[in-house]
Amino acid sequence: MKQIISMKSVSLLRGNREILQDINWEVREKEQWVILGLNGSGKTSILNIVTGYQYPTKGEVSVLGQKFGQTNLPELRKQIGFVSSSLDGFYQTLRSETAEDIVISGKFASIGLYENVTYEDREQAEQLMTFLRIDHLKGKTYDTLSQGERRKVLIGRALMAKPELLILDEPSIGLDLLAREDILSLMKEIIIHQRCHVLYVTHYIEEIIEEMTHVLLLKEGQIVAAGRKEAVLTDELLSETFQLPIKVHWENNRPWVSIHKNISSTK
Ligand SMILES: Nc1ncnc2c1ncn2[C@@H]1O[C@H](COP(=O)(O)OP(=O)(O)OP(=O)(O)O)[C@@H](O)[C@H]1O
Numbered sequence: 015m016k017q018i019i020s021m022k023s024v025s026l027l028r029g030n031r032e033i034l035q036d037i038n039w040e041v042r043e044k045e046q047w048v049i050l051g052l053n054g055s056g057k058t059s060i061l062n063i064v065t066g067y068q069y070p071t072k073g074e075v076s077v078l079g080q081k082f083g084q085t086n087l088p089e090l091r092k093q094i095g096f097v098s099s100s101l102d103g104f105y106q107t108l109r110s111e112t113a114e115d116i117v118i119s120g121k122f123a124s125i126g127l128y129e130n131v132t133y134e135d136r137e138q139a140e141q142l143m144t145f146l147r148i149d150h151l152k153g154k155t156y157d158t159l160s161q162g163e164r165r166k167v168l169i170g171r172a173l174m175a176k177p178e179l180l181i182l183d184e185p186s187i188g189l190d191l192l193a194r195e196d197i198l199s200l201m202k203e204i205i206i207h208q209r210c211h212v213l214y215v216t217h218y219i220e221e222i223i224e225e226m227t228h229v230l231l232l233k234e235g236q237i238v239a240a241g242r243k244e245a246v247l248t249d250e251l252l253s254e255t256f257q258l259p260i261k262v263h264w265e266n267n268r269p270w271v272s273i274h275k276n277i278s279s280t281k
Contacts, residue, residue, distance in 0.1 A: 016043045016079055018179060018211050019064055024073030026059055026235075033059050034235045037073070041213070041228070046205055048222050048243070049215045051232030051255060057215050058100060060232070061181055064213070065094055078178055095120075095172030095210070097165070098183035105156070105168065113151040113159065113167045114139055120174030142170045145207070146200060162193030166200065173208060180204065183215045198223050219247070224267040231255040243269070 019041040026034040034056050041047055049057050062068035064077055066087040075082040080090055108116055117139040118131055143149050148166050156164060165185050172180060182201065186194040198221060205212055205225040214226060222229065222243060229246040231238040231254075238255045239246045247269045252260040259274045 017041070017076060018043060018045070018078060020076040022074040024063065024070045024075060026063065026068065027071040032235055034070070037237060039230060039237065039240055041211065045228050046212045046226045047214070047228045047230060048226050049213070049230045049232065050219065052257070055232040056235040057232060058183070061183060061215065064181070065091060065096060092175055093178045095175065095177035095180040097168045097172050097181070097185055099187045100183060105164070109157040110155050113148065113154055113156070114143065116156060116167050117142055117170040117174055120171035139174060142173055145203070146170050161188050162196060165189070165197060169200065173204070177210055179213060180210045181213045184217065186216065186218065186221060219252070219262070220268055220270045222247070222269055
């Protein structure tokens, strides 16, 4: 079975601090992963390593079967779709672009359309916009879109290059409940119909929809647990990761959590 991501004994040192320590993690074909952890636990650092924007101090990394150090990173990145709230500054440069041009530009990894756009490119973007239920945004510029609409256009942009791996880094941040559920239902359809592997980073456990299969828990740069979600999303492991007394319950095949303060800590 093909490996989608492989990290062996990966550490990342910044100054004299180990931001990631001895990470051993494997994502295989047909697995859909969620990364959870407190602020500063190392989630973004892991994503930066997967996308080749940060090189580990120690260890071995392969993504989509290509070993880092022996691969052409810009070529590999074309197979990775990346939508991240940490790129908001970059997305601002899209202000005056129309929704459909932003989607098409994903094929060229460019801002604006300076390349030759073919009839097939326009067709593909149209189909993607229909699939993402954003046909009605055609002709509208990025600065006139709501947060939820912007996220969907950016997801369309990421899908335009038909990536094998789609990284969604906190795509629900700043969205109301309705817009958030809309993004989650699109994620489900992407997993089912676009045949790509999703790597989803979130702070909200209830966003782990049925189609997500595996969870990586991170704490202070180390893995607390990694594996099938049913085995990882336990009271004990979540409490350790989030440093709170957490109880998890499942409803509609999604995990929900509550915080259980013990009597002594509420006095
Ligand atoms: N270039 C850097 N130099 C020094 N420290 C860094 C650098 N990049 C990240 N860090 C530190 O590494 C730790 C992990 O950061 P990272 O951004 O990976 O966490 P995160 O889990 O993504 O956090 P958040 O949920 O807030 O986005 C943090 O303590 C951060 O301050």
